[in-house]
Amino acid sequence: MTPFSYRRPASSMDASALAALKGHKLLGGGTNLVDLMRKGVEHPTTLVDVTALSSEIIEMEGGGLLIGAAARNSAVAAHPLVRAHYPMLSRAILAGASAQIRNMATVAGNLLQRTRCAYFNDPAASRCNKRQPGSGCDALEGFNRYHAILGGSPGCIATHPSDMCVALMALDAQIHLAGSAGTRIVPLADFYRLPGDSPHLETTMEIGELITAVEIPASAMGQRSAYRKVRDRASYAFALVSVAAGVSMQDGTIEDIRLAFGGIAPRPWRALQAEAALRGGPATPEAMAAAMDAELAVARPAAGNAFKVELLKRTTAAVLLELTGDRS
Amino acid sequence: MAIRINGNEVAIPDDPRVSLADLLREQLHLTGTKIGCNQGACGACTVLIDGERVLSCLTLAVQADGRAVTTIEGLSSEGSPHPLQSAFIEHDGFQCGYCTPGQICAAAAMLRGVADGMPSYVTADLGERAILSPEEVRERMSGNLCRCGAHNGIVEAILQVAKEDVA
Numbered sequence: 099m100t101p102f103s104y105r106r107p108a109s110s111m112d113a114s115a116l117a118a119l120k121g122h123k124l125l126g127g128g129t130n131l132v133d134l135m136r137k138g139v140e141h142p143t144t145l146v147d148v149t150a151l152s153s154e155i156i157e158m159e160g161g162g163l164l165i166g167a168a169a170r171n172s173a174v175a176a177h178p179l180v181r182a183h184y185p186m187l188s189r190a191i192l193a194g195a196s197a198q199i200r201n202m203a204t205v206a207g208n209l210l211q212r213t214r215c216a217y218f219n220d221p222a223a224s225r226c227n228k229r230q231p232g233s234g235c236d237a238l239e240g241f242n243r244y245h246a247i248l249g250g251s252p253g254c255i256a257t258h259p260s261d262m263c264v265a266l267m268a269l270d271a272q273i274h275l276a277g278s279a280g281t282r283i284v285p286l287a288d289f290y291r292l293p294g295d296s297p298h299l300e301t302t303m304e305i306g307e308l309i310t311a312v313e314i315p316a317s318a319m320g321q322r323s324a325y326r327k328v329r330d331r332a333s334y335a336f337a338l339v340s341v342a343a344g345v346s347m348q349d350g351t352i353e354d355i356r357l358a359f360g361g362i363a364p365r366p367w368r369a370l371q372a373e374a375a376l377r378g379g380p381a382t383p384e385a386m387a388a389a390m391d392a393e394l395a396v397a398r399p400a401a402g403n404a405f406k407v408e409l410l411k412r413t414t415a416a417v418l419l420e421l422t423g424d425r426s
Numbered sequence: 427m428a429i430r431i432n433g434n435e436v437a438i439p440d441d442p443r444v445s446l447a448d449l450l451r452e453q454l455h456l457t458g459t460k461i462g463c464n465q466g467a468c469g470a471c472t473v474l475i476d477g478e479r480v481l482s483c484l485t486l487a488v489q490a491d492g493r494a495v496t497t498i499e500g501l502s503s504e505g506s507p508h509p510l511q512s513a514f515i516e517h518d519g520f521q522c523g524y525c526t527p528g529q530i531c532a533a534a535a536m537l538r539g540v541a542d543g544m545p546s547y548v549t550a551d552l553g554e555r556a557i558l559s560p561e562e563v564r565e566r567m568s569g570n571l572c573r574c575g576a577h578n579g580i581v582e583a584i585l586q587v588a589k590e591d592v593a
C-alpha cells in the first residue's frame with residue numbers, strides 16, 4: 099500500500115470539501131477500498147472516513163424510509179421496518195458477503211463498491227479499460243463467467259457486484275447527495291452509467307459529492323417481495339444471477355410489478371420491459387417466459403456466460419411463481 | 427487516540443496503513459488471530475469490535491479508534507476455556523486449528539445475534555425469530571472457511587453451546 103493520511107470529518111460539509119481535493123477518497127467500512135489499495139488498484143493520498151455521518155434509519159411521513167449513508171449493511175437487514183415492508187431488501191443484503199463484512203460495510207460503500215472482475219483487480223498483469231482507460235479489456239476473450247450479458251460495451255463487460263442495490267433498484271430508491279453546490283436527490287435508476295466508451299466513469303456523481311442517505315419510497319410492492327441469488331456455492335459468493343421482485347395482485351392478475359436483476363449487467367438491472375409485459379396480465383409461466391424473452395432480446399452474452407440467459411429466465415419465473423402463487 | 431483490546435488501552439499506530447490484524451499480531455503479539463487471505467475471503471482474522479464480528483484484515487487499526495476489540499485471547503476468562511472452545515474440542519471442530527480462533531470469535535457473536543433476533547438469508551419468515559438449525563448455523567458461519575473440512579464438527583459444537591445457552 100502506498101502511504102496515505104487519515105481524516106475523520108464530523109459533518110457532510112467538511113467531508114465534501116475534503117472529497118473534492120486531489121487524491122482524497124471517502125472511506126466507509128473499507129471492505130472494498132482497503133482491499134483495492136492493498137492490490138494496487140486504488141492509491142489515495144488521504145482517506146476521509148465518513149462513518150461518523152448519519153447512520154440512522156428513519157421512517158418518513160407517509161411511509162418510506164430514509165437510511166443514513168453510514169448505516170451498516172447488517173443494521174439495515176435487521177431493521178424491523180425493512181423486514182416488514184421491504185423483505186426483498188433484507189433478503190438481498192443477507193445474501194451478500196458474510197456476516198463479518200455486512201457488519202463493517204456501509205450503505206454508501208455498498209452502492210459504490212467496484213466490480214469483482216478479475217482483470218480489474220489485477221493491475222500487475224491484466225489489461226482493463228475501467229482501471230486504465232484505453233488499455234484494453236482482457237475479460238472479453240478471457241474468463242467471463244461472472245460478466246455481463248446486458249448493458250456491456252466492446253470496451254467493458256464487468257458487472258456491478260452488489261446484491262443490496264438490486265433490491266434498491268426494484269424499490270425505486272433515491273440517492274441523496276451533498277456537494278459544494280448544495281444537495282440533490284438522484285433516482286437510483288439514473289445514478290449508474292453504462293460503460294460505453296468510458297467504463298472508468300461509473301456514476302453520475304460530481305467531484306466532491308458524497309452520498310448522505312438512501313431514500314426508499316413507500317411501496318405496495320415492497321411487502322410481497324423476494325430476492326433470490328444463484329451462485330457457485332451455497333453462501334459467501336457473488337451472484338451468477340440474482341432476482342429482486344415485488345408484486346401486487348388483484349383477482350388473479352398482476353396489478354403491478356417491480357423486477358430487477360443482479361450479476362448480469364454493469365449496473366443493477368431494472369427489467370422495465372419485462373415489467374411492462376407482465377403488468378395487468380396473468381401470472382402464468384407462459385407470460386413470464388414471454389416477458390423475459392422481451393427483456394433479454396438484446397442480451398449479448400460472452401463465451402463463458404451464455405448460460406446466464408436461461409438461468410435468469412428460470413430463476414425469475416421461479417421467484418414470480420412463488421410470489422404470485424396462492425396466498426390469501 | 428486508543429483502542430481497548432481485551433480490556434487494555436492500546437495506542438493507535440502512527441501509520442494508518444497498519445491493519446487491525448497486523449497491530450494485533452505484529453505489535454501486540456496476540457497471534458491467536460490468524461491471517462489467511464488478507465482480503466476478506468476466509469474469516470481467519472475474525473475478531474469482535476464492540477461485540478460484533480468483523481474482519482481484522484480489512485479493518486485499519488485507526489478505524490477502531492475509541493472502540494473495544496475482543497480477540498480469541500480475550501474470550502476465555504481466568505484461564506478456563508470459553509464454552510465454545512470446550513465444545514470445539516469435544517466435537518472435533520478443527521484439525522490444523524488455523525481457522526479455529528476466527529471460527530470461535532464468529533460463533534460467539536453469531537449466537538448473540540440469534541438471541542437478538544438477527545435473521546439470515548435462509549430464515550424462512552423474516553417476521554419471526556429464527557430457530558437455530560444446522561442449516562442456519564452453516565449460513566450464518568459461511569464467512570469462516572475451514573480448509574481442513576472440519577465443518578460438521580464445527581456445526582455440532584456450535585449447536586451444542588446454543589442448546590446449553592437456552593437451558
Ligand SMILES: Cc1cc2nc3c(=O)[nH]c(=O)nc-3n(C[C@H](O)[C@H](O)[C@H](O)COP(=O)(O)OP(=O)(O)OC[C@H]3O[C@@H](n4cnc5c(N)ncnc54)[C@H](O)[C@@H]3O)c2cc1C
Nearest residue numbers: 126127128129130131194195204207208210260261309466
Ligand atoms: C470476500 C468478499 C465477498 C463479498 N461478497 C459480496 C456479495 O456476495 N454481495 C455483495 O453485494 N457484496 C459483496 N461484497 C462486497 C461488500 O458488500 C462491499 O465491500 C461493501 O458493501 C462496501 O462497503 P464499505 O462501507 O466497506 O465500502 P468502502 O470499501 O469503505 O468504500 C467503497 C467505495 O465507496 C466510496 N464511499 C464510501 N462512503 C461513501 C459516501 N458516503 N459517499 C460517497 N462515496 C462513498 C468509497 O470512496 C469507495 O470508493 C464482498 C466483499 C468481500 C471482501
Ligand code: FES
Nearest residue numbers: 462463464469483
Ligand atoms: S485473513 Fe481476513 S478474511 Fe482472510
Ligand code: FES
Nearest residue numbers: 521523572573574
Ligand atoms: S481446522 Fe484447519 S483450516 Fe480449519
